Amino acid sequence: MNSTVKTVLFWAVIILSVFLLWQVVQRSTANHEDQISFTQFTQKIDAGDVQAVEITGSEVHGKLKSNQAFRTMIPASYPNLVDEMKQHGVSINYKAEGSGLWLAGLLNFAPIVLIAAFWFFMIRQMQTGGNKALSFGKSRARLLSMQQKKVTFKDVAGVDEAKEELREIIEFLREAQKFQKLGGRIPKGVLLVGPPGTGKTLLARAVAGEANVPFFSISGSDFVEMFVGVGASRVRD
Structure with missing residues (x-):
């Protein structure tokens, strides 16, 4: 592998690492949700404070009219919940369980993997070729x-x-x-x-x-x- 290809790969890894790290920070900032109980959730529905919800199995992610995000769990024995939300004008979106989990996992772990790969690449670069930065204790004979x-x-x-x-x-x-x-x-x-x-x-x-x-x-x-x-x-x- 010549020096030009190594340089391109080096900067590609850095740019991709920065991008994925920025994505993780953005997701963690945007997904800052308050955990509320189911009782509080029903009270906010009755008060008309809930703007929209996304239902994934028994898990509910939503947004209040004050733009505050929240999440809660709904019991299986509450079949009238959807009708109550519709009566109060709540926008409802259903999401299949497991969808998007692989992408979230990738965004969470990709920066760690890329940073580890970057350091491995740098160590290999410093230990091979003419650069012996990390092998200062080795003989140069x-x-x-x-x-x-x-x-x-x-x-x-x-x-x-x-x-x-x-x-x-x-x-x-x-x-x-x-x-x-x-x-x-x-x-x-x-x-x-x-x-x-x-x-x-x-x-x-x-x-x-x-x-x-x-x-x-x-x-x-x-x-x-x-x-x-x-x-x-x-x-x-």
Whole structure:
């Protein structure tokens, strides 16, 4: 997936999330209903205060002439209620049970799902590609593939003394078990000192090439972080 498609999907998710969140807020504001008892409901009908009702099974949603919304439950043993409402000029609308429930559920839960998907998308974006914002504790070392051109001492001009000193390290890397059986301890590392551009990294690659072992490359600045312990974590990683 290229960057253009990712950008379009990113903004589409944000716009859809904002729209659905706005719909939920609008519905919650518009559907602010007072719960009243059935007795209060019949009293308001007799007083002529009820403007319109919507009946869904035993549940009634309505609006008073003062534009105040309300809801109540009607008992099954009250067959004359509809006739009484008609006599008082109440507008009656019937709605089948279950209709619109899936849409209401979707509007209620869609923002949560979309926000979760948005955060999942953002985390994936920050953990993949060139952006490693959430993986600051991970090592940034690059492994040079064994299929790449192998660098040996023949590719390094000069520094004959350094090459001779490093040949012992190469023997350690090639036949570590032989030295361990003799009680030898493999060196933990070698410090190459010199100004930038003098071939220190090339010499290290040549050591790996001569010993036929993988070569990892990392800059010293990658170990410096504002978080305490991150540099040490990268060394261990």
